[in-house]
Amino acid sequence: MAVLHLMVGLPGSGKTTRAKALAAETGALRLTPDEWQNRLFSDDMHHPDHDRRHSEIEALMWEIATAFLGAGGDVILDFGFWTRAERASFARRAEAMGAQCRIHYEDIALDELERRVSARNATAAGGHFVIPLDNLRQWAKVFQPPDAEELSGRFTA
Template sequence: MNRSPGIKRLWSISVATLHLMVGLPGSGKTTLARKLEAECSALRLTVDEWHVRLFGSDVHDDSDEADFSKHNARHAAIESLLWEAAARVLVLGVDVILDFGFWTRSERDELRAKAQDLGAGFKIHFADASEELLLERIKARNAQLPPGTFHIPEIKLKEWMRSFEPPSPDEFIA
């Protein structure tokens, strides 16, 4: 093959990015994740969609702590499996969006470190909403339960609001 002496072949190495969707139920995480999925040609992994497909809507207003414990164990197992898929996809050079909520800084720091270990970029997308708006959205969502969502008792949402740790400004620095 003849090549002109002044032409160099440039290889472009694309670094995949791990996108974390951070926020409480009803904050708009999944809506934002779907938009990002199209913009970035990324793989979106929304844990609630997988949970509902596998187990249905397994919590209700009258659910007790045993029901929530079973629900949470299922959720954790799905998150673990989705992370395994996400890690492989990131290594292949494709962006991944994890739509899990990531309510604590320690969760976000752990995923940042995992992304770094894989050589992937990392970005947080925070879907913030007021308590009033969250309660309004969850009430409307519970009335219709769109596909891929499950019922969230208002009392649980209020409990989760108290334990949620919004990301600090330094977490947005790549």
């Protein structure tokens, strides 16, 4: 049975690092929107079209994921999945295709996220956006960490 892996967390939480390791371990197709967006638009974090572009890239990636899951392949979506409702929606989509859905999440304290993002910002290398810490702090207020039910594969929203 195909598996849809959801990488959950805020910037700096290690999602992409874990997604790369998981892809190497399982052979799953890894889809990371930030890599595509940086390649197409460079660091457009403050561009008025950033969010629209990001949403369009994620929609394209979901189309690719659907085809891959439908063919029996595993897929890793490195989207962040900040809300329970979004995670539940993707889990329902996977289930409708006969695939399982698994969450990958590590609980990282905000001060550690700030440290990691600051270090990444200082180098601005590796295809990362420069993320102001004020943005990260605002995002942390809306982020909904997965609960035990979600982590065990039961999605409700």
